[in-house]
Amino acid sequence: MAIPFTYSLRNLTMRKLTTFLTAAGMALVVFVFASILMLSAGLEKTLIETGSDDNVIITRASANSEVQSGIERLQGAIIESLPEIATGSSAEPLLAKELVVLISLPKRGSAKPANVVIRGIQPTSLLLRPQIKLMEGRMPRSGSSEIMAGSSIAERFTGGGIGETLHFGMRDWTVVGIFNAGATGFSSEIWGDATQLMQAFRRPVHSSITFRLRNSSEFEAVKARLNADPRLTVDVRRETRYYRDQSEVMAKFLRILGISLTAIFSVGAIIGALITMYAAVANRVAEIGTLRALGFRSSSILTAFLMEALLLGLLGGVTGLIGASFMQLITISTMNWQTFSELAFAFTLTPEIIVKSLIFSMLMGLIGGVTPAIRASRLKIVDALREH
Numbered sequence: 001m002a003i004p005f006t007y008s009l010r011n012l013t014m015r016k017l018t019t020f021l022t023a024a025g026m027a028l029v030v031f032v033f034a035s036i037l038m039l040s041a042g043l044e045k046t047l048i049e050t051g052s053d054d055n056v057i058i059t060r061a062s063a064n065s066e067v068q069s070g071i072e073r074l075q076g077a078i079i080e081s082l083p084e085i086a087t088g089s090s091a092e093p094l095l096a097k098e099l100v101v102l103i104s105l106p107k108r109g110s111a112k113p114a115n116v117v118i119r120g121i122q123p124t125s126l127l128l129r130p131q132i133k134l135m136e137g138r139m140p141r142s143g144s145s146e147i148m149a150g151s152s153i154a155e156r157f158t159g160g161g162i163g164e165t166l167h168f169g170m171r172d173w174t175v176v177g178i179f180n181a182g183a184t185g186f187s188s189e190i191w192g193d194a195t196q197l198m199q200a201f202r203r204p205v206h207s208s209i210t211f212r213l214r215n216s217s218e219f220e221a222v223k224a225r226l227n228a229d230p231r232l233t234v235d236v237r238r239e240t241r242y243y244r245d246q247s248e249v250m251a252k253f254l255r256i257l258g259i260s261l262t263a264i265f266s267v268g269a270i271i272g273a274l275i276t277m278y279a280a281v282a283n284r285v286a287e288i289g290t291l292r293a294l295g296f297r298s299s300s301i302l303t304a305f306l307m308e309a310l311l312l313g314l315l316g317g318v319t320g321l322i323g324a325s326f327m328q329l330i331t332i333s334t335m336n337w338q339t340f341s342e343l344a345f346a347f348t349l350t351p352e353i354i355v356k357s358l359i360f361s362m363l364m365g366l367i368g369g370v371t372p373a374i375r376a377s378r379l380k381i382v383d384a385l386r387e388h
Contacts, residue, residue: 015276019312022269022276026316026361027323029265034324034357036258038347039332040251044244046183046345051239054086054216055128058209058226061233065246066100067117070205075232079209084222086214088127095211096125099194101201103168105157116153118168120194128210131184137162137177140192147192148177160190169200183346185243210239266364273312273368302373309369310362317361324357325349
């Protein structure tokens with residue numbers, strides 16, 4: 001005969017204070033666990049969504065990022081001649097040869113310097129990235145010292161606002177537009193004319209070449225052809241794969257940090273659950289004896305107390321997740337270790353994180369409750385009733 005589920009639920013509500021304190025400890029652990037995973041997921045989401053699966057990005061072989069890459073003009077001409085490149089409405093190839101460099105800018109308020117990506121673009125760069133929307137001002141004119149800043153740059157860095165001036169590459173550059181790139185890494189960049197920026201930084205080569213495939217399924221054939229060409233020493237990746245690679249180091253660090261912190265905090269939460277469940281057994285010895293006398297088996301007693309511990313963990317997990325969900329309102333700015341540039345991104349709560357957090361919280365409850373549950377199930381009827 002099984003003990004009803006409501007029995008375990010009612011016992012938790014009868015001990016409001018101890019239930020609250022134990023669940024609060026578990027909620028804190030789950031909050032930290034979920035927040036770190038949300039931070040990692042937010043970083044990956046921002047960088048992965050920066051790219052398009054139909055776009056291919058070419059960088060120098062073994063270059064970890066565009067900042068470290070260089071594509072010579074002859075190599076650019078070879079790549080530009082590929083027949084698999086899609087064309088725009090004016091029959092121009094949807095290909096952009098871009099320059100990517102880093103400069104240091106002071107942050108608004110603190111004046112603390114941080115690295116910012118400067119991207120030299122061509123008119124086709126905007127056709128390749130339809131998520132770019134002009135929020136304020138106008139587009140920079142080709143051949144001029146005009147630039148436009150991503151929304152994150154305009155908000156966070158001195159000189160990044162509309163009408164302001166930045167000095168780099170031995171020139172003054174005027175911000176004539178602010179663009180919004182949504183939840184992508186482009187919002188943390190400054191864009192200007194590629195030719196002018198190459199002259200200013202004395203760069204004779206482009207950093208990367210990005211183009212759109214006329215058919216996404218032709219990627220492997222294009223990659224094989226470019227890798228087999230002895231005149232080229234390049235890495236060929238889908239744009240989504242490139243930006244996923246950019247997030248790997250930082251995301252892995254955040255996950256390791258999260259697991260380490262959670263392991264430390266979870267010890268306290270498990271001890272709290274252990275004490276709570278042992279106290280529950282001690283206070284209900286006579287009740288357990290009565291249940292045994294009524295015909296409930298030891299396995300039913302064990303299951304009831306384990307269910308109680310799991311409910312305690314679930315309560316803590318749900319509470320911690322509710323608290324962590326509010327972290328999605330926060331946008332943080334940190335250094336991307338692949339490019340050594342500033343990147344703004346938000347906490348992101350995913351279904352996978354919700355499931356992992358709830359499983360983790362219930363596991364804490366189970367570990368804390370298994371020993372007291374075994375003790376309760378092994379109480380002899382005569383001994384339990386005698387204590388009463």
